[in-house]
Amino acid sequence: MDLDRLIKGGLIVLVCLWMTVAVVFPVLELLVRSLSNAQGEFTGLANFSRYFRTPALAGSLTNSLTVSLITTMVSVSLGFLFAYALTRTAIPGKTLFLGIAMVPVFAPTLLNGIVLVYLFGKKGVVTTGAFGLLERVTGMALRADIGLYGPVGIILAEAFYTFPQVVLILSIALRMTDARLYEAAQSLGASPWRSFISVTLPGIRYGLISAVFVSFVLCFTDFGAPKVVGGNYNVLATDIYKQVIGQQNFSMGATVSVILLIPTVIAFAIDRFCQGRQQAVVGTGSVPYSPRRHPLRDALFLTYCIVISCAVLCFLTTAFFVSLVNVWPYDFTLTWKHYHFHDTGGGGYAAFFNSVRMSFYTALLGTCLTFGSAYLLEKLQETPLLRRIGYFLSIIPLALPGLVIGLAYIFFFNNPHLDLPFFPAGIPNPFNFLYGTMGILILCNIVHFYTVSFLTATTALKQLEKELEMVSESMGVPFYRTCFRVTVPVCLPAILEIALYYFVNSMATVSAVIFLYSAEIPLASVAVANMDDAGDVAPAAAMSMLIVFTNILVRLVYTLLTRSLKQSAQAWTAP
Amino acid sequence: MGQYPEHPTMETNSPSGDKVSPPRLPHGNGKRGIEDFPVAPEEPYLQARGITKRFGRSNALRDVSFQADKGEFLCVLGPSGCGKTTLLRIIAGLEKQDAGSVHLRGEDFSNVPVSKRNVGIVFQSYALFPNLTAAQNIAYGLRIRSRRRASIQDRVESLLRLMGLSGFGSKFPAQLSGGQQQRVALARAMALSPHLLLLDEPLSALDAQVRLMLRGEVKQLQRRLNITTLMVTHDQEEALTMADRILVMEGGEVVQIGTPMEIYEKPATPFVASFVGSMNFMGRALKETHRVYRLGEIRLHVSRGDHVTQGSHATIAIRPEDIVVNRISHSQNSLSTKVVSLEFRGPLYRATLSLPLGAAEQCLLQADIPTEKIRRFGISENGQLDVELPSDRIHVYAA
Numbered sequence: 001m002d003l004d005r006l007i008k009g010g011l012i013v014l015v016c017l018w019m020t021v022a023v024v025f026p027v028l029e030l031l032v033r034s035l036s037n038a039q040g041e042f043t044g045l046a047n048f049s050r051y052f053r054t055p056a057l058a059g060s061l062t063n064s065l066t067v068s069l070i071t072t073m074v075s076v077s078l079g080f081l082f083a084y085a086l087t088r089t090a091i092p093g094k095t096l097f098l099g100i101a102m103v104p105v106f107a108p109t110l111l112n113g114i115v116l117v118y119l120f121g122k123k124g125v126v127t128t129g130a131f132g133l134l135e136r137v138t139g140m141a142l143r144a145d146i147g148l149y150g151p152v153g154i155i156l157a158e159a160f161y162t163f164p165q166v167v168l169i170l171s172i173a174l175r176m177t178d179a180r181l182y183e184a185a186q187s188l189g190a191s192p193w194r195s196f197i198s199v200t201l202p203g204i205r206y207g208l209i210s211a212v213f214v215s216f217v218l219c220f221t222d223f224g225a226p227k228v229v230g231g232n233y234n235v236l237a238t239d240i241y242k243q244v245i246g247q248q249n250f251s252m253g254a255t256v257s258v259i260l261l262i263p264t265v266i267a268f269a270i271d272r273f274c275q276g277r278q279q280a281v282v283g284t285g286s287v288p289y290s291p292r293r294h295p296l297r298d299a300l301f302l303t304y305c306i307v308i309s310c311a312v313l314c315f316l317t318t319a320f321f322v323s324l325v326n327v328w329p330y331d332f333t334l335t336w337k338h339y340h341f342h343d344t345g346g347g348g349y350a351a352f353f354n355s356v357r358m359s360f361y362t363a364l365l366g367t368c369l370t371f372g373s374a375y376l377l378e379k380l381q382e383t384p385l386l387r388r389i390g391y392f393l394s395i396i397p398l399a400l401p402g403l404v405i406g407l408a409y410i411f412f413f414n415n416p417h418l419d420l421p422f423f424p425a426g427i428p429n430p431f432n433f434l435y436g437t438m439g440i441l442i443l444c445n446i447v448h449f450y451t452v453s454f455l456t457a458t459t460a461l462k463q464l465e466k467e468l469e470m471v472s473e474s475m476g477v478p479f480y481r482t483c484f485r486v487t488v489p490v491c492l493p494a495i496l497e498i499a500l501y502y503f504v505n506s507m508a509t510v511s512a513v514i515f516l517y518s519a520e521i522p523l524a525s526v527a528v529a530n531m532d533d534a535g536d537v538a539p540a541a542a543m544s545m546l547i548v549f550t551n552i553l554v555r556l557v558y559t560l561l562t563r564s565l566k567q568s569a570q571a572w573t574a575p
Numbered sequence: 576m577g578q579y580p581e582h583p584t585m586e587t588n589s590p591s592g593d594k595v596s597p598p599r600l601p602h603g604n605g606k607r608g609i610e611d612f613p614v615a616p617e618e619p620y621l622q623a624r625g626i627t628k629r630f631g632r633s634n635a636l637r638d639v640s641f642q643a644d645k646g647e648f649l650c651v652l653g654p655s656g657c658g659k660t661t662l663l664r665i666i667a668g669l670e671k672q673d674a675g676s677v678h679l680r681g682e683d684f685s686n687v688p689v690s691k692r693n694v695g696i697v698f699q700s701y702a703l704f705p706n707l708t709a710a711q712n713i714a715y716g717l718r719i720r721s722r723r724r725a726s727i728q729d730r731v732e733s734l735l736r737l738m739g740l741s742g743f744g745s746k747f748p749a750q751l752s753g754g755q756q757q758r759v760a761l762a763r764a765m766a767l768s769p770h771l772l773l774l775d776e777p778l779s780a781l782d783a784q785v786r787l788m789l790r791g792e793v794k795q796l797q798r799r800l801n802i803t804t805l806m807v808t809h810d811q812e813e814a815l816t817m818a819d820r821i822l823v824m825e826g827g828e829v830v831q832i833g834t835p836m837e838i839y840e841k842p843a844t845p846f847v848a849s850f851v852g853s854m855n856f857m858g859r860a861l862k863e864t865h866r867v868y869r870l871g872e873i874r875l876h877v878s879r880g881d882h883v884t885q886g887s888h889a890t891i892a893i894r895p896e897d898i899v900v901n902r903i904s905h906s907q908n909s910l911s912t913k914v915v916s917l918e919f920r921g922p923l924y925r926a927t928l929s930l931p932l933g934a935a936e937q938c939l940l941q942a943d944i945p946t947e948k949i950r951r952f953g954i955s956e957n958g959q960l961d962v963e964l965p966s967d968r969i970h971v972y973a974a
Binding site: 005464468472474475477485486490571573 | 667668669688689690691692693694695696698700702704705706707715716719720747748749750763766767
């Protein structure tokens with residue numbers, strides 16, 4: 001047996017091992033807990049039957065499904081029109097519009113709720129008609145109470161949150177259509193409407209299904225928005241939080257998690273199936289579609305894009321404004337005092353810098369881990385069965401909501417003993433030391449955002465011919481040398497993209513880390529939740545804005561890096 | 576051959592004593608280098624014995640054996656899916672055979688990994704490292720052998736010159752044409768003076784003209800360096816023009832091995848006959864007497880086909896270019912036909928002739944007739960044409 005093959009095989013085993021420890025064990029632990037009582041005794045489905053017999057709890061499931069379905073309808077319709085405008089019309093400023101539409105990704109979902117409260121809440125701008133100003137000026141009762149707290153608020157906030165994802169998925173799907181199909185339809189005398197029904201919709205059907213499920217799952221599992229604007233309207237995600245943090249009822253928390261997991265896993269399976277199909281729709285010989293001018297249509301879509309972009313910018317401006325106003329709604333002088341975090345909980349700047357550090361490490365380690373794993377699974381020829389298992393394990397995290405990962409991590413890493421089959425006494429948990437450290441936060445974030453990054457890396461790697469590895473092997477060059485000399489440089493754009501994705505999401509996420517942060521390591525996004533809880537809403541908005549600004553800054557750095565990278569690599573990427 | 580100072584293998588014997596490629600052996604067998612062994616004259620340079628490979632339930636290769644001499648150019652020819660690429664990958668060590676063995680200079684290489692076989696491989700897709708220049712691509716395998724920087728540079732320069740790529744060393748693959756890229760790939764494969772050069776459809780991705788040019792260049796280079804080469808192709812013309820010997824494969828098995836002339840002149844099976852060049856299969860004929868067959872109502876004399884027993888049937892075949900057009904018929908296999916259609920092909924016409932075999936029966940024949948003859952004899956569609964099927968050009972396949 002030669003050394004090279006041994007090393008390769010060993011590395012693939014390592015990939016499968018780390019995925020097992022970081023994903024499979026914690027989820028198994030969670031499943032076991034959902035079937036046990038508080039004392040850890042096995043009780044079968046007792047928790048589940050208790051859940052469904054308690055009306056206050058069981059109602060949450062219906063509530064979650066209701067808001068998720070409505071949100072999905074809203075955001076997919078809005079997102080489709082927006083994506084259509086960006087890909088199929090000749091409007092100006094497409095890049096700008098796309099950039100603005102992506103802004104909500106940078107903010108914690110809690111911020112969506114906070115802004116909604118300031119706009120539509122009891123003392124909100126719209127609810128009070130700009131604090132009676134409109135009534136005094138116009139003499140009419142220009143005010144509207146939309147009944148924010150409850151489903152309305154949740155749907156608004158979640159639609160805002162899922163909109164960018166829908167736009168992204170649908171604009172990719174819309175861009176992948178073959179222009180020749182439209183030419184064929186046109187030459188056969190089809191009306192624009194007919195070719196929309198018979199060419200456009202079938203062409204993006206998988207993308208559409210994917211958008212529906214992604215937005216459903218994001219909304220179904222989100223915790224930030226319902227926490228702020230949910231009022232007495234309980235949903236599953238807030239239930240888990242209340243059971244675990246409020247009542248310290250971990251078994252019930254696990255049970256609700258499993259109930260949350262079931263629709264998510266189903267949606268995930270359907271989505272994976274559709275993603276696979278979407279790639280097969282367009283062949284390599286297809287011609288990209290380039291839209292022609294059409295004054296009326298373009299004017300309509302331009303108006304639409306401007307309205308949506310203004311809404312997004314208005315949202316962001318309101319958030320910024322809220323964080324600057326002295327005492328809402330009594331004293332509108334502007335001040336930076338909310339950015340001092342002097343007499344608020346949550347940890348202030350320590351929390352902010354912890355978040356930056358955590359996101360930086362997540363980006364650094366996550367990118368290395370993700371790209372390395374994807375490389376080993378994609379490019380090596382050894383142990384095909386093990387590589388397939390590794391690939392499967394890498395896809396699983398996509399189906400796991402942040403709250404579920406967080407809770408599963410408490411169960412697994414806080415457990416001093418590992419209960420293994422055939423070892424009645426168990427063995428000491430070798431990963432216990434991670435609990436309560438920065439390490440577990442980083443690991444949790446890596447797993448939470450693993451699959452999307454992994455798929456980005458895999459796609460980039462697939463674009464390199466597999467013969468490159470064979471050629472270097474035939475010349476006796478070890479595989480790692482070719483990896484560092486050729487594969488990594490060629491994949492650098494994808495690597496940067498993965499790093500950005502990890503950083504931005506780690507900054508904004510609340511759900512995965514809210515169970516795992518410790519008093520010594522406060523985090524910015526958690527501080528937003530805690531300050532909002534304590535009524536320090538303006539500082540909460542200020543902290544959110546810090547997160548948003550940091551993410552925008554990092555995004556700018558990324559753009560500059562990519563641009564200079566493109567320039568230096570121009571020689572060998574030129575056609 | 577000494578008139579080529581840039582001959583890469585000549586550097587091996589340069590006075591500096593800096594060996595281009597240390598002989599590499601099956602790992603850890605404790606023997607001396609292969610090159611130290613005198614090669615017995617009867618020992619073939621490369622030998623494959625009974626190679627079998629299964630993918631799932633289907634047989635990709637069944638009991639494939641062949642051998643090649645030092646410096647020989649061997650072509651593996653066959654339609655897609657016949658297992659030819661699998662065979663190349665097994666010889667390279669990229670794939671492991673289920674049964675059989677590969678020997679190089681009498682040494683069993685079957686379990687030696689690709690990195691220790693010292694083979695140069697060129698793929699259809701070129702497989703050049705996109706972020707490295709042509710020179711860096713060529714030097715890629717040299718650098719790992721900790722040679723001095725200057726000597727690497729010399730070697731790369733001489734290879735670039737050899738390939739007619741002088742001055743292109745600093746270009747990236749994306750800046751080179753398809754033909755140039757494939758030359759770089761070839762130079763890279765040659766850089767380590769491999770024992771064996773393996774070419775996997777190296778010319779298929781190129782334009783027709785470039786392909787024709789590279790065909791000659793590759794062949795010339797291979798001759799000059801005297802490197803044993805195995806090339807896989809589905810292009811019969813490529814195989815006929817380049818190979819010293821051709822190995823025709825069908826359905827995972829070798830159906831014929833021979834020189835291009837042998838393969839073309841004496842195709843062993845109807846498959847080979849139709850895959851290499853074109854062939855008229857005239858249908859089942861009855862063997863009447865020694866070297867005389869009856870097809871419908873006509874009688875054909877042949878000078879082959881002794882393997883068929885009298886009174887049994889055989890398939891009679893003839894190549895289109897072997898059909899002779901005569902004004903005055905006098906020889907034994909002269910036949911009267913009708914011209915069904917004429918297709919102009921420049922120097923010749925491909926004529927479709929209808930040959931009556933009996934009252935209702937007829938047989939269609941393709942014949943290649945020089946344009947000059949068409950003009951001279953005034954041959955036209957729907958006219959009568961007397962042709963001769965020379966008895967020594969008729970192929971007989973036992974039915």
